[in-house]
Amino acid sequence: GAGVSQSPSNKVTEKGKDVELRCDPISGHTALYWYRQSLGQGLEFLIYFQGNSAPDKSGLPSDRFSAERTGGSVSTLTIQRTQQEDSAVYLCASSLMGGAGETQYFGPGTRLLVL
């Protein structure tokens, strides 16, 4: 079946502009995660959605970052007033229920470059 998809695959923007990144999880997966991967670094947790529960936003680096998940499926990560340090690959993952020990399936990522 279809895996996790993300769009756009690449995004170049100017400092100060807002960007929206989209994630389509695997159908039926109730848990969705956003991670950020800076150049040459590991993945850094940003936010977690599970069903209708309040999301865990503890990883968001600043109030310029926000995310929503509509209808328990598609998620959008929004970065307002982008800064050069926001340049990174933004990865989305989904899992069936969100528990520890569940396999997380990753999308291909969105490569964001802020000029």
Place this chain on the structure above:
Amino acid sequence: GENVEQHPSTLSVQEGDSAVIKCTYSDSASNYFPWYKQELGKGPQLIIDIRSNVGEKKDQRIAVTLNKTAKHFSLHITETQPEDSAVYFCAFAGGTSYGKLTFGQGTILTVHP
């Protein structure tokens, strides 16, 4: 906070040799330890995982070992092939982190033909 140290950062081997990557974690309540492989331009892909009630797990040429007392776990790749060349990440979850994964810094593995 929770963290994991991954070593080495780069590893170069000849085809057919073995490769070992080690991670040390901080959260003693962790109970899930996956390894991901990331090829250039792609998202990470799970290659093997282990849970805290098991000390070792094998899948063909890949194995993972877990030492909960020392809080470290290792990835072993035997009979390496050029297509094993990629970046490998360890991670852990559990305790108070539910499904959230904490990742190591990654190891760039290069297998020379």
